[in-house]
Amino acid sequence: MSSEPSGIPHPLSHRVPDLGALELLLAVARHGSLGRAAREVGITQPAASSRIRSMERQLGVALVDRSPRGSRLTDAGALVTDWARRIVESAEAFDAGVQALRGRRDSRLRVAASMTIAEYLLPGWLIALRSDRPDTAVSLQAGNSAAVAERLLSGEADLGFVEGLAIPEGLDGAVVAHDRLVVVAAPSHPWARRREPIDPAELAVTPLVLRERGSGTRQVLDAALAGHGGLAEPLLELASTTAVKAAAVSGAGPAVLSELAITEELASRRLAAIPVAGVLLRRDLRAVWPTGHRPTGPARDLLSLTRARPGG
Numbered sequence: 001m002s003s004e005p006s007g008i009p010h011p012l013s014h015r016v017p018d019l020g021a022l023e024l025l026l027a028v029a030r031h032g033s034l035g036r037a038a039r040e041v042g043i044t045q046p047a048a049s050s051r052i053r054s055m056e057r058q059l060g061v062a063l064v065d066r067s068p069r070g071s072r073l074t075d076a077g078a079l080v081t082d083w084a085r086r087i088v089e090s091a092e093a094f095d096a097g098v099q100a101l102r103g104r105r106d107s108r109l110r111v112a113a114s115m116t117i118a119e120y121l122l123p124g125w126l127i128a129l130r131s132d133r134p135d136t137a138v139s140l141q142a143g144n145s146a147a148v149a150e151r152l153l154s155g156e157a158d159l160g161f162v163e164g165l166a167i168p169e170g171l172d173g174a175v176v177a178h179d180r181l182v183v184v185a186a187p188s189h190p191w192a193r194r195r196e197p198i199d200p201a202e203l204a205v206t207p208l209v210l211r212e213r214g215s216g217t218r219q220v221l222d223a224a225l226a227g228h229g230g231l232a233e234p235l236l237e238l239a240s241t242t243a244v245k246a247a248a249v250s251g252a253g254p255a256v257l258s259e260l261a262i263t264e265e266l267a268s269r270r271l272a273a274i275p276v277a278g279v280l281l282r283r284d285l286r287a288v289w290p291t292g293h294r295p296t297g298p299a300r301d302l303l304s305l306t307r308a309r310p311g312g
Helices: 019-032 034-041 045-059 074-104 114-121 122-132 145-153 198-207 216-228 241-250 263-267 298-308
Strands: 066-067 072-073 108-114 138-144 159-162 171-185 210-211 236-238 255-260 273-274 282-292
Touching: 019 034, 019 045, 019 072, 019 074, 034 045, 034 072, 045 066, 072 074, 108 114, 108 122, 108 145, 108 298, 114 122, 114 138, 114 159, 114 210, 114 241, 122 138, 122 298, 138 145, 145 159, 145 171, 145 282, 159 171, 159 298, 171 216, 171 298, 198 216, 210 216, 210 241, 210 255, 236 241, 241 255, 282 298
Parallel strands: 108 138, 108 159, 210 236
Antiparallel strands: 066 072, 159 282, 171 255, 171 273, 171 282
């Protein structure tokens, strides 16, 4: 059998004291007094005496000689103190390094969001976050829900927001707001002059101005009309909510847009909302993150803000 080291680290001996006990021993060495050492580390003198005795039993050697004139380290105590000083200094360096890592993590936040959330909800949430964390630099990448999932899973984003029917595979999430999709058209379109709602079958066979496949809007619409023959080939397929809205306002054709995105256009009558009977076009808006990696630092704070300031 080989006697060479296996490379597997051995567990620490039960005789190694904890850091608190070592810090107390160093304080005794500095002050020459158990009472003053106890005050420095924030415990009572009886508790300090008990901890020193416990450490002496643990190590099997006497560390401190106590007398009316004070407390003096034994020869063994002086040697143990030298070793303890190195351990405590290493622990302090470890703690400083961890704090630096935490500070670096907390100095930036990378957010990925689907288009509607990025344009109409996140600005308010990020303004509130800046009030709480003025030193955190935030970057925002907008794309469809599929792109948001890809960025999170590849480590390119710390927190995401999506609009689809379900949480993408590989992610966990929480509902932060609700939204309704609305069929809209320019006031000159025949649908805008109808008194009765259109039915799902007519909506399904009509070429519409739509977001691209992979967007949350498209997922909800596909699912809602699946039982009515599915969506017709789009009249136009555009990559942003703003582009879809502009096309609808120009009279290109009917479109389906988030209620959040069309408030001004409906109020100014540049678009008309078209009632649809017998189909539910509501959806949940979710914050998402990689499974098993719940948000921390500024990502956690932003998630809390979305719940305190819901968007819908």
